[in-house]
Amino acid sequence: MESGGFDIAKAINIALLLVSFGILIFAAWLAKKTVDQPRTKWWFLVAFGLFPAGSALVSDAVLLQEMKEVRFCGSCHPMEPFVKSLSDPGDSTLAAVHSQRHLIREQQCYTCHTDYALMGGAKAKLRGLRHLYAFYTKKEQTRPTLYSPYPNLNCLHCHAGAAKYEESPTHQTIAEELKKGETSCLDCHGPAHPGKETAVSE
Amino acid sequence: MSPRAILLFELAGLLLGALALLFPTAAMIFVFFSLGNLLVLIGVFGYVKLVLKDLRKHRVL
Numbered sequence: 001m002e003s004g005g006f007d008i009a010k011a012i013n014i015a016l017l018l019v020s021f022g023i024l025i026f027a028a029w030l031a032k033k034t035v036d037q038p039r040t041k042w043w044f045l046v047a048f049g050l051f052p053a054g055s056a057l058v059s060d061a062v063l064l065q066e067m068k069e070v071r072f073c074g075s076c077h078p079m080e081p082f083v084k085s086l087s088d089p090g091d092s093t094l095a096a097v098h099s100q101r102h103l104i105r106e107q108q109c110y111t112c113h114t115d116y117a118l119m120g121g122a123k124a125k126l127r128g129l130r131h132l133y134a135f136y137t138k139k140e141q142t143r144p145t146l147y148s149p150y151p152n153l154n155c156l157h158c159h160a161g162a163a164k165y166e167e168s169p170t171h172q173t174i175a176e177e178l179k180k181g182e183t184s185c186l187d188c189h190g191p192a193h194p195g196k197e198t199a200v201s202e
Numbered sequence: 203m204s205p206r207a208i209l210l211f212e213l214a215g216l217l218l219g220a221l222a223l224l225f226p227t228a229a230m231i232f233v234f235f236s237l238g239n240l241l242v243l244i245g246v247f248g249y250v251k252l253v254l255k256d257l258r259k260h261r262v263l
Contacts, residue, residue: 010223017220021213028209048249052212056242059219063235066226075227132232 013055013062020051067125068110076135078144083109085194094192112192116157143195150192152178155185203248211248215241 027047034040066072074083085091086099086108095112098104104111114124127147135141156178159165166172170188177183186192203211218238222230 014220014223017216017223021216021220024209024212024216031205044249045253048208048212049246049253052216052242053246055216056219056239059223059235060239063222063226063231067231072226072228072231075229128228129232132228 009062013058016055016058020055023047023051068107070109073109078141082193093194094189112154150186152181152185208245208248211241211245
């Protein structure tokens with residue numbers, strides 16, 4: 001979803017929540033007056049059933065979209081250096097290069113850190129919850145690290161099949177190792193983010 | 203669950219959802235929105251249960 005479209009969806013969602021709120025208050029007022037009339041019961045169906053459930057569903061969709069945005073990831077303090085580096089012209093880390101050259105134009109964190117599988121999105125959300133839990137419970141705030149090695153498949157999802165990738169003699173030599181994850185793309189092309197000392201290679 | 207409790211659950215849930223939408227930071231979304239969703243869900247289930255009880259009382263079901 002484009003950010004303009006997303007803002008409209010968000011505005012509609014907030015309006016829907018306000019309407020739901022108003023209808024609930026109206027139904028509560030109506031209940032005091034005419035609780036046994038059939039018309040009142042229809043109002044209850046709308047106020048207590050349809051609108052709240054509908055609002056919650058629309059909110060789910062809108063906020064699941066919001067969670068893909070870089071600003072969402074950057075809203076946690078430990079993530080700030082990572083997010084800042086994406087737009088820092090002096091930064092040559094892999095993530096910064098991808099972002100600044102518009103190789104990934106939007107939702108950069110989500111694009112690289114969500115596995116391309118059926119449950120990829122759900123697993124990313126669960127990892128996010130784990131990060132949040134660690135953020136509030138850990139006494140020492142250290143540089144965030146991945147829970148498991150970064151999967152090459154996430155890189156290959158875009159790069160595999162691309163001429164520049166396929167024609168590289170190095171990639172041809174270790175193609176199988178890369179597919180199996182025995183050699184990490186980051187061994188040569190890292191670091192992905194600031195805080196580690198190697199320069200990125202093309 | 204009483205109608206008043208359903209009303210309170212749903213109002214609180216919608217309010218938390220609106221707050222998460224207005225301030226969509228990670229903490230707000232994960233905590234407020236999840237909690238808001240849960241409250242609305244409890245309210246809706248409470249309402250459905252109440253309707254079923256009513257229908258049984260009037261021998262519709």
